[in-house]
Each structure stands twice: as structure tokens, then as C-alpha cells.
Amino acid sequence: MPLDGPRLDLTGMPHGLCAQAVQITRQSKDGTAVIVLEGGIRLRTHEVLLSPLQPPATIDLAPVSGLTRPGDRSFVLGSTRHGWSAIQQRFGSRAWDTAVELTRAGAVTLLCHVVADLALGPPIRWYRTDAAARLAEDHSSSRTDTRQSLRDQLQSALDSLKMHQLNHNSSHRADVTDDDLAALGRALHHELRKSAPAPKRSLILAAITHDLCEGIVHLNARAFSQSHTGNTKTWDGARAIAHSAGIPPSVPTAIGLRRSSLIGLGGAITARLGRQSFPFSLFEEPVLLAAEQPGLRCQLDGARLVIVENLQAAQTLCTTYRQASGTRDIGVVYSGGMPSPAVLRHIATLAEHAQHTVIGPDADLGGVRIATAIHDALPTQSRARSVICDAGATDHTPQPRWPSDSCTWEGLRAALHGPVSELAQSCLSRGYPVEQEAAIVHSINAHL
Numbered sequence: 235m236p237l238d239g240p241r242l243d244l245t246g247m248p249h250g251l252c253a254q255a256v257q258i259t260r261q262s263k264d265g266t267a268v269i270v271l272e273g274g275i276r277l278r279t280h281e282v283l284l285s286p287l288q289p290p291a292t293i294d295l296a297p298v299s300g301l302t303r304p305g306d307r308s309f310v311l312g313s314t315r316h317g318w319s320a321i322q323q324r325f326g327s328r329a330w331d332t333a334v335e336l337t338r339a340g341a342v343t344l345l346c347h348v349v350a351d352l353a354l355g356p357p358i359r360w361y362r363t364d365a366a367a368r369l370a371e372d373h374s375s376s377r378t379d380t381r382q383s384l385r386d387q388l389q390s391a392l393d394s395l396k397m398h399q400l401n402h403n404s405s406h407r408a409d410v411t412d413d414d415l416a417a418l419g420r421a422l423h424h425e426l427r428k429s430a431p432a433p434k435r436s437l438i439l440a441a442i443t444h445d446l447c448e449g450i451v452h453l454n455a456r457a458f459s460q461s462h463t464g465n466t467k468t469w470d471g472a473r474a475i476a477h478s479a480g481i482p483p484s485v486p487t488a489i490g491l492r493r494s495s496l497i498g499l500g501g502a503i504t505a506r507l508g509r510q511s512f513p514f515s516l517f518e519e520p521v522l523l524a525a526e527q528p529g530l531r532c533q534l535d536g537a538r539l540v541i542v543e544n545l546q547a548a549q550t551l552c553t554t555y556r557q558a559s560g561t562r563d564i565g566v567v568y569s570g571g572m573p574s575p576a577v578l579r580h581i582a583t584l585a586e587h588a589q590h591t592v593i594g595p596d597a598d599l600g601g602v603r604i605a606t607a608i609h610d611a612l613p614t615q616s617r618a619r620s621v622i623c624d625a626g627a628t629d630h631t632p633q634p635r636w637p638s639d640s641c642t643w644e645g646l647r648a649a650l651h652g653p654v655s656e657l658a659q660s661c662l663s664r665g666y667p668v669e670q671e672a673a674i675v676h677s678i679n680a681h682l
Contacts, residue, residue, distance in 0.1 A: 242282055246354040248334045253282035253354065256345065281358065284337050284344040293340050293369050300325055300332025310341055310362070311370035317359045333360055341366040384436040388426040391443035395419050398447040410446070414482045417645070418443060421479040424641050437462070438472050439479060445489040452490030477600060480641030483572050483607075497525040497577045498545070498568025500552035502536030503584065518556065519549045520568045525576035532580045536563030539588035540678055541581060543569050543595050543604050547674040554675075564682065572604050578611035585612050591620040594678040597657065598667035599645045601625075605654045623677040624660050626668035633666040 242253045257278055301307055309316070309324055322329045336342045342362055347355030362370070399415055422439055425431050441462045445452070452458040459469035469475075473491040477483070498520035499505060505512045507529055514521055515535070523530065542548045548568035555561040565588070567581055585591045593608050595601030605622050612620060636642045649658035661667075 242279060242348070242352065244282065244348065244352050244354045248284070248337075250287055250338050251284045251334070251344075252287050253284055253346075255279050255348075256281040256283055279352070280348055282346055282348055282354070283361075284334075284346060286338050286340055290340045293363075293365050295336075295339060295341060298332065298335045298339060298341075300328045300335060307373070310336060311366055311373055313362065314367070315359055315361045318357045321357075321360065330357065333357060336360070341369075380433065381430060384431040384433060385426060387440045388422055388431065388436055391440040392419065392422045392426065394447045395422065395443050410484050410488050413648075414484050417480060417482050417641075418446075418485050420644060421476075421481050421641055424639065425479070427639070434469075435475050435479060438469055438475050439481075441469075442472070442476060442481070442486060442489060442491075446485060450489060455491050458489065458491055477572070480599070480645050483603070492574065495525045495574045495576050496522045496570050497573075497580055498522050498548055498566075498570065499532065500548065500566040500568070501540075501555050501564050502534065502538075502562060503565040503567070504533045504535055506531045506533060515556065515562065517552070519552050520545075520566060522568075522570075525574060525580055530580075532584055534565045534584045534587045536565055537589040538564045538682060539567065539584055539591045540564055540682075541567045541569060541585075541591065541593045541608055542674065542678065543571055543601065544669065544671060544674050545570075546671040547594065547678075550671060550675050551678065561682070569604065569608065572600070573607060573611075578607065581608060582611050582613060582616070585616040585620065588616065589619060590682075591616060592623060592678050592681045593620060594623045594625070594674050595657070596667065596669035596674065597624055597626040597661055597664075598669060599642045599649075599661070601669070602646060602649045602654050602658050602661065605657060606649065606652055609653045621681050622654055622657055623674070623681055624657050625670070625673040625677045626660055626664050628673045628676040628680070630668050630670050630673040632664075633668070635665040636667075 240255055242255050244253050247253060255278060295301060295307060295310070301310070306324070316324075318329075321333060325332045333342070333344050337344045337360070340363055342360040344360045345358040347358060349355035395415065395418060399412075399419075418439075422443060425436050425439060441458070444450075445458070450461075452461060455470065455472055456466040458472060460466045463469055473486045476486045476491070499514045500517060500520035501515060503514050505514070505523060507527065512521075513535070540551060542551065545568055548566055551564075552566050555564045555566065565584060567584065569577060569581070573581065591612070593605050595605040609617060609620065609622065643662070646658045646662050649655065650662075652658070
């Protein structure tokens, strides 16, 4: 870090900071640093270092509003200096405000130009302070301890699962198959191999495994979160996280993380409850209903049925079908992601009376599993009248490829022997997901 000299009173200074002129030094014969005067007579005033007027006793990065993304804290603490272009690339339009807040916090000193009339000029770079370097060491040590703790918990869960598999004939639920347990083991092993296991995902996977092995069943997802974290909302998205890790839906369901029992209905479908009828052709968009509502019956009023997992796509389809005269005989079902048994029963009833059924999932592992569940729930004669769309076969924007070590590859390869093998093979060939609304809508309409 450059040597700072006397303070300068500059215009345009941020509140709470002071500016000290940066000096050039040379080493004297006795080894001490000597300031090199400009023209041999005056101190340099072209650049200044900004620092707090009152340095804080300890560094607290929590109030720094710009540190919002994963890795922001490591960016600040992990390097002794950053040039302004790198800082702008990291924080974008918030770069200057973030740099000023970090300077006030005592984490960095900010090097800036001085422009005409002794005004503060544009920033050049920042330097990490000694106090921030010590905080970085503490942070690194704490992070190492956390990672080891996560690995220990994942390994413990993996050991419990192996023991559970050895005794599976007498202990595990009938709706959790050997393949499901193997997929759970792969997810645990995948997370364990990472150099930095994701904290929340690791803890949720370990908790699901232990609960499954011990036969614990929770009332719902919030009860699961309360049991393990003391808060009902901390792990609110546990089922989605398990799904993204490649765990089959039957595993979280077995411990009480149940699938949604909401079904979205639109277009040429009527719901009947007792003596009342609700024709959804009157509505612009799909209407969500409790699929387990006692006495709820669904009737297809047209010849064609579309089943979709993407809500935006379902909304678009309902709106366009309602407006076009040639498509008013189409019923639309929004499955709400992986459909529950109650949702599947309603889908089967509607498909039984359809001359043609189009299943339009996202083109990814989740979509393959959803399409498989829907296909398997259809009556035998309805399967022969159904088609499964591939959104990736239409015009779309390519996405980043799945990581080479992602569980997605193995999950898709396992689906090559199932009823949705063509979609699974297409996903493998592309190597990335297609879940864009327009692509899904176009692929569905191409099969009507």
C-alpha cells in the first residue's frame, strides 16, 4: 500500500471519510524510507487515500448494503487489493457506494485521483486494511471448520443410509424403492465430494436421510423445519432443494414433505362440487383448487387436454385458447410441479374422456420425472392417445450446460429405460435445461 502523507481538504468528499495525499518514497543509504518531493520542493497531491475519520474498533461488514450476493464478502476479504475495473465488474452501479461503505467500515482504504481545484476525482483501486486481513484469517478458519462439520454430517447420513439399506427388507417404507435409496446415496456422495459443500443443502440432505432411516414422519414441511432448526420457515424450501439435488419425490414425501395438492384448471373444463358447477372457460387464466377437496369432480368439456407444469405457460395457453375460436375445445391443467396423488387422479379422469392429450413439461430432469408420473397415471387407452412434448425441439435460447459432476446426468440416463426416454435422450444431447415459457407453448401447440 502506498505511503500516505498529510491530510487534504478536498471538495466532494463522502461523509465520514478523510483524504491523505499519497507520496512516493525511496530507500536511503541507512535503509529508511524517504519521501521524494515533487520538483524537490513540494509534496505530491495527485492521489489520495480515503479512510475513516474515526476508525471503528472492530470491522462489521453486516451493515454494508452492497454485499448482497454469495461471494461478495470473500471478494472483499480475499485479496490485498482490487483495481476499480474489477470492483465495478463485481458490484456494477453500486460499486462506488459499496466502496465508500467498506471504507467507513475500516475494511479498505480507497485510492482516488485528485482533480483541478483540489476536488476528489475518480477511484483507482482499494487496499485491504490490516484489520480486514485479520478478519479474513478468522473468516477462513471459521469457513474451514464449517466445511468439515458439513462433511462430517454428510458422512454420518451416508453411513446411516448404508446401514438402512442393509436392513431394508424389514425397515423401509414400501413406497421408497431401492432405486430411490440409491439416488439419495448418490446425492449425499455428490455433495460430500465438493470442495465446499453448500451449507443449507448439506444440512437438509442429512436431515432427510436421518429422518428416513429412523422412521420419523413430520406433519408437513414446516414441522420438518421446526424439528431441525427451531424455526418453521428456515427450511421452507426443503422439498425443492431435495428435488434439485436429484432426490426422487418419494423420499421427502415419506418423511412428511408432501407434494402440493393444488391443481390449476382452465379452458374447456368444468369442476363440480355437490350440485354446483364451475366452468373454467369463463376465466382468463387457470384457477387453483385444492385437489383433495371432498366431492370435487372434474369434467372435460372438449376433445383435447393439455397438461403443463409451468404456470406462465399455462396462463398463456388459457388466454390464447379462450380468444381463438378453433381452440375452445381444449382443457388446460396446471400440475403445480410434481403432481400429488390427488392431482394425478383428476388428470386421469380428464384424460379418460380426451381424444388427444398433450403433456408439456420443462425439458430437464424435473420435467422428465413429472411427465413420467403423469404418463404412468393415465388409463391405458389414454396413454395411446397422448404425446409428450420436448420444449427444446423448438426455437429457444441455449442455457449454460449442467456441471459435468451434476446428478442431473445420471438421473436422465436412468430415465432412458422409462416411458419418457425420448425426452430424456434429448435433454442429455443438449446438456442444458429448456424451461422457457415461449418454447413450452410452441412445443404444445405443435402437437394439437
